Amino acid sequence: MKKATLAASLMVIAIAVGLMGSPVMAAEVSQGKCIQYDEATHKLTIEAYDTQFSKEFPYGQSTGATEIFDVSTAAIGIHPEPGDILRLAWVEKDSVRSGLKVMNVSKQDLRKK
Secondary structure, eight states: OHHHHHHHHHHHHHHHHHHHHSOOOOOEEEEEEEEEEETTTTEEEEEEEOSOOOSSOTTOOEEEEEEEEEOTTOEEOSOOOTTOEEEEEEEEETTEEEEEEEEEHHHHHHHHO
């Protein structure tokens, strides 16, 4: 019994140490109104929204800031068009915001109704 407990404890410790040494890539999330999507350059520009959701502003309110993303390798759901509300998961690589996933929130909501 003691050998089994010791072996299990050593295995848990080995896994924990292995996980601590692994690099973890955490993505950021931005949401806002699509200003422009240039398919030729794979650049997506949004007007950023805050997270103060309400009945009047179900997607948040504009912060006035614009954000530009390189979405050349991103998974893109419903095609983004100017005026659509988008949510992007992204990481920063060499001072460039690289999109991982682009979700068209406003058009997804319409399909649910």
